[in-house]
Amino acid sequence: MHDYKTILVRFSKTNNHNDCYDLNFQLEQNAFVPKWIDRVNHAKRRQDPISEPWAIKGVNNNLNPENCRIRLNELIDKVNAHERLFDRKLDDLNDQDTLNQIHAVFEKHHGQLDEWLSNPLYANKPKEFREWLSQINQFVHLCEGANSSPSVRIVWFDLPKTEQFDIDDYALFTNNREFGTIYSLYADVGKNIESLADDNDDHHHDFVPNLHYSADCRIILETLDQNLVAFRELSYLHYKNDNQQYLESKGYAMDDPRLTTGHIPLAKLVTNKSELQILQELSEYDLVQEFILL
Numbered sequence: 001m002h003d004y005k006t007i008l009v010r011f012s013k014t015n016n017h018n019d020c021y022d023l024n025f026q027l028e029q030n031a032f033v034p035k036w037i038d039r040v041n042h043a044k045r046r047q048d049p050i051s052e053p054w055a056i057k058g059v060n061n062n063l064n065p066e067n068c069r070i071r072l073n074e075l076i077d078k079v080n081a082h083e084r085l086f087d088r089k090l091d092d093l094n095d096q097d098t099l100n101q102i103h104a105v106f107e108k109h110h111g112q113l114d115e116w117l118s119n120p121l122y123a124n125k126p127k128e129f130r131e132w133l134s135q136i137n138q139f140v141h142l143c144e145g146a147n148s149s150p151s152v153r154i155v156w157f158d159l160p161k162t163e164q165f166d167i168d169d170y171a172l173f174t175n176n177r178e179f180g181t182i183y184s185l186y187a188d189v190g191k192n193i194e195s196l197a198d199d200n201d202d203h204h205h206d207f208v209p210n211l212h213y214s215a216d217c218r219i220i221l222e223t224l225d226q227n228l229v230a231f232r233e234l235s236y237l238h239y240k241n242d243n244q245q246y247l248e249s250k251g252y253a254m255d256d257p258r259l260t261t262g263h264i265p266l267a268k269l270v271t272n273k274s275e276l277q278i279l280q281e282l283s284e285y286d287l288v289q290e291f292i293l294l
Helices: 033-045 065-082 096-110 128-144 166-170 193-199 226-242 242-251 276-283
Strands: 006-013 016-027 151-154 182-186 217-220 265-269 287-293
Touching: 016 276, 016 287, 033 265, 033 287, 065 128, 096 128, 151 287, 193 226, 226 242
Parallel strands: none
Antiparallel strands: 006 016, 006 287, 016 265, 151 217, 182 217, 182 265
């Protein structure tokens, strides 16, 4: 058990780390939160840094769609300069087929979770090589979600992904998205039901549902319309029904809880400010400096 009640997320500026902006969150009272907290504390004991402190999307102009496309292509060039893995770059943000193909290359060469540790691909490469490959994955998703809800993604890239959800945890998953809520983040390598249904992906290397969890999480900064939630849930159900044979071939019966979609709510923002005021204030900052359990 733990005695933590709140989370403080501290933002700062690239050009001034002393200029900070804090958001405070009340932890949710569900059975998964203590397990997630254990992973956060494990990352802190290992002194793992927040891997992508710049991953603040839709709040300031740093991760606008065109910048994400340019950055994705730059990362592909960096990887290909050491090992030619990619034969495509992204010219059009609406080219979902190219995004799917790039993601499939990432899946193939990263492998499941920590398999990269024994992959000879990474031998005799600069230490940044794996980081570039991981960032390609993230910028694929940023390009796919160019018009999706503003959010802050907080990940500890080097933390081993060893912990699996208990069956009871799947009952806590929700497809709702509420402003100021911190949610668990997909921690496996592959594509889950949501990604396959949304991306119409014929290139994916493997289907992997929500099996593992980590300290990684996302702060959502826009409430999703309930009609859109219902539409997405229906599309996920249609995908499962249309691909029943494929899913069963992977070992998942249609009533398997591991096919649950969504994320687990972990904490809620505590504030007297309006949503608009928070977004306006946060837009001045471009880094996540600290993530503190209190």
